[in-house]
Amino acid sequence: MANLQGRFAGKVALVTGGGTGIGEACARLLAHEGAHVVMLGRRRERVEEVARACGGMALACDASDAAAMRDAVAAVLARHGRLDVLVANAGGFGQGACADTPDADWRQAFDANLNTAFVSARACLPALKESRGNIVFVASIAALAAGPDVCGYTTFKHALIGLARSVARDYGPAGVRANVVCPGWVRTPMADAEMAPLMAAHGIGRDAAYDLVCADVPLRRPASPAEIAGVCAFLASPDAAIVTGAVLAADGGSTIVDVPTLAFSRLETA
Missing domain, CATH: 1.10.1220 (Arc Repressor Mutant)
Structure with a gap:
């Protein structure tokens, strides 16, 4: 892939959930801009396919598995000698209202939406401190508001903002940045x-x-996945060097809408 801008030339980026959707788009864009990209996901065939397209490295594992993530980071360092960017994108699951959510589904939502981000961040932070790198956490507008019957997803996406702010606060003195992107419909x-x-x-x-x-x-x-990838790449790039602990809604304006006034908007189109 041609390197047109080179904002990530010589950098190494790890993308969790890198086999499809936003993760795949992030991997492709970062590679396009010069990064050595490592795609991590549970489905080996998908991450290997994306890795071939990006000229990158594929790792098949669960980002919520602490031992697997330690091994993954060790493999990245063995090949590239550094790590500059983590895009913590893995997520999903969490359907059902509170009273209808079994323990197993709650744990699955926790692992998919929060523990993947925590475990991958913890594994990557020593290397990111060395490179003065950064983390982009991919959340959702479910981190800012509640949809119907998605208790687990909403709860752990909200918690993801707390994790990012904690990382930004604790590791900022070491030069590490951490920010959150909250997409709407993609x-x-x-x-x-x-x-x-x-x-x-x-x-x-x-x-x-x-x-x-x-x-x-x-x-x-x-949004298209590529549009969200563009936002993630901005936050990971030197263009956002002073930005940390930020929560950026990439939602077409969804979260600025004053819900109680929607009836007046519908009058105008009636």
Whole structure:
């Protein structure tokens, strides 16, 4: 892939959940801008496919597994000798309201959405201190507000902001930055699957379902994975050298909407 900007020339970046969606887009963009990229994910075939496209390294493991993450970081250092960026993107799971969430589902949501980020950050921090590198935590607007019947996902995405701020506070004196990106709707395989109930209920296609969920979003559309990757790359780059502990909503304006006034907006279009 051509290196057009080179903001990450000579840098080494590790992307968790790097096989699909936002993680894949981050890996491709960072490689495009000169980074040596390491894709980490549970599905070996997917991360190896992305690694081939990026000219990078693939590691198949669960980011919430402490021993596996220690081994992964050791493998990165053995090959590249340094680590400059962690994109903590792995996530998912957490459906159901509080009273309907079994213990096993709660633990799964914790592992997927918070423990992956904690374990990967802890494993990477010694190397990031050496390089004065940084972490980009990929959360969600579920870290800022609550959707229906997603108790586990909402809880642990909220906690992800606390983790990022703690890392930023504790490791800032060592030159390590930590920031959070909170995407809204993004056209990923996971979001495509979430359109299914709307498609069935309204007898509509996937594009119309996205139109429906974005009807009150100021930009009136979902993001592409590449757009979210651009935000992540900015925060990881020298362009954001003074930015740490920040929470950046990349949501088309979703979180600026004053919900109690939506009825007035609908009057204008009636």
